[in-house]
């Protein structure tokens with residue numbers, strides 16, 4: 001382990017707690033960051049308390065409202081309804097109803113994520129009804145919990161049935177309980193849920209110590225790693241950190257000679273090779289990303305370099321070779337394929353590099369990729385992690401829910417063929433013959449048996465503003481993401497700072513930051529300059545800075561700020577045609593369109609004659625002029641891109657005249673770390689405009705207009 005080079009921790013705490021002039025609010029003991037690394041010795045950046053960022057207007061305020069006012073209720077209706085009954089199963093386990101209830105093994109986790117979502121919303125709006133509703137369900141959970149702290153509504157109260165199957169999701173569910181309880185405590189200051197969580201964490205500590213070999217292939221889906229880190233951070237009880245260390249050390253220590261993932265010890269759950277020796281991202285993309293998040297949390301506490309090195313290797317494998325441009329992580333669906341080491345895997349990271357595009361991209365795996373990136377950013381301050389975090393926030397997080405906030409996607413495909421998609425027989429509801437939407441669907445659904453994604457979308461939407469700011473121990477403020485909000489916090493040296501952001505980001509690149517209050521000391525503020533911008537301009541109190549800051553960096557400005565200082569960041573957002581590394585052969589001669597952090601798609605709704613356009617083909621010229629149009633009244637407020645495309649017949653005529661383009665021209669000079677980059681123009685299609693008017697919409701807003709044809713990757717005329 002390396003020595004900490006950080007500002008001495010004790011001084012940091014003293015400054016926070018004894019600073020004169022702090023309001024009661026600012027010093028309340030439960031006011032902690034969403035990922036509470038406020039005392040972690042080995043992180044470069046720290047979160048700020050959940051209470052300190054208030055959304056005001058603009059994109060994320062609107063998304064937050066959707067979560068608060070629509071998503072939560074829609075989920076409650078479904079989770080209390082017939083055919084899923086996740087919440088009612090809690091009541092059955094609590095002895096409050098007599099009829100056994102249906103649900104998936106991981107349904108408890110859905111319940112806890114729903115409560116966690118409410119805790120995030122309550123943190124912002126302090127709605128007493130929400131508080132009461134949380135208390136009600138916490139009481140139910142308390143009654144459903146066994147006296148020794150174990151809880152699973154799927155396994156029930158028979159202790160002989162516990163931990164008999166590694167994929168029964170017992171620890172996945174309990175992991176979400178631990179996280180939800182910590183967030184509930186940080187949001188409300190109440191300890192009712194936290195007490196249940198402590199009892200549960202104590203049980204897990206006893207269970208693992210008593211049966212370490214039996215438990216080696218648990219937890220199958222390791223959300224409990226993050227849960228254990230947060231319960232340690234909340235209580236400072238070292239035995240919880242010890243258990244997290246044991247769990248991470250155990251992973252991969254007992255590989256399974258059998259290839260069947262249901263028994264653990266295989267690549268499906270990153271359980272064949274110990275983390276410190278792993279070189280690739282392999283297996284289930286949710287379990288993988290949750291594992292990497294938990295390991296990142298462990299590194300923040302212990303500083304073991306081998307863990308960080310492994311996470312960096314794995315990160316590169318994902319982001320240099322395997323991830324979709326919308327930040328889609330999971331390649332295959334349920335039909336098993338084989339990992340590079342021969343294990344059966346499903347919902348997995350691509351088994352071979354450059355297998356884009358993915359047609360699956362399960363929502364939870366995408367969100368978890370953002371969670372992994374944000375943790376890596378705080379550990380290292382490397383801006384590339386912030387860029388990928390933002391790309392997840394604006395694309396696949398939002399694509400998983402409709403503009404009404406009531407219907408959901410499990411898979412987030414890169415292309416759609418106008419069909420309804422799969423239907424599956426309900427396996428666990430009152431009517432097993434009922435057909436319900438499958439994992440890959442052309443329209444978002446209200447209900448599906450596997451309900452893990454909706455509450456993951458709501459909790460993430462309701463919390464991403466917690467990722468906007470960080471502080472570091474040298475007294476700096478870091479501004480990562482831009483959206484209308486007010487910040488009031490303390491820097492690590494005790495300086496109070498308050499500021500207001502106003503912007504129409506991501507539709508416009510102009511961000512105005514006004515200093516509302518700040519001490520008299522010189523304060524370094526680091527502004528994120530996104531990697532996609534060009535010629536960014538920074539103006540302070542009307543005075544332009546001389547140099548354009550580097551895209552993909554943080555611009556540090558240190559000065560003695562004054563109340564009323566106004567910083568205007570202007571990030572030009574040119575429309576970019578993005579090409580993929582030529583090794584992704586299915587994407588050769590295709591482009592994805594981006595503007596700012598937003599990925600666009602071509603959507604042709606069936607109702608609007610999409611079939612004919614789709615059949616005739618749509619091709620873009622590399623010289624196409626795509627104009628941006630802000631539409632306040634369309635798809636919940638978006639910028640659309642308009643231009644003229646070519647039909648297949650037009651493309652074929654042009655291709656005849658341009659047959660000289662060589663493979664070498666197409667695939668020259670790609671760096672190892674480049675999976676996508678702005679198109680290197682070949683200047684092979686002289687005309688910019690074909691005969692077809694096209695309108696591209698943000699990818700996340702597709703499938704709000706009925707069944708449609710959709711493509712993110714659009715063929716080029718070359």
Ligand SMILES: [Zn+2]
Pocket residue numbers: 362363364365451452453454456
């Ligand atoms: Zn999911």
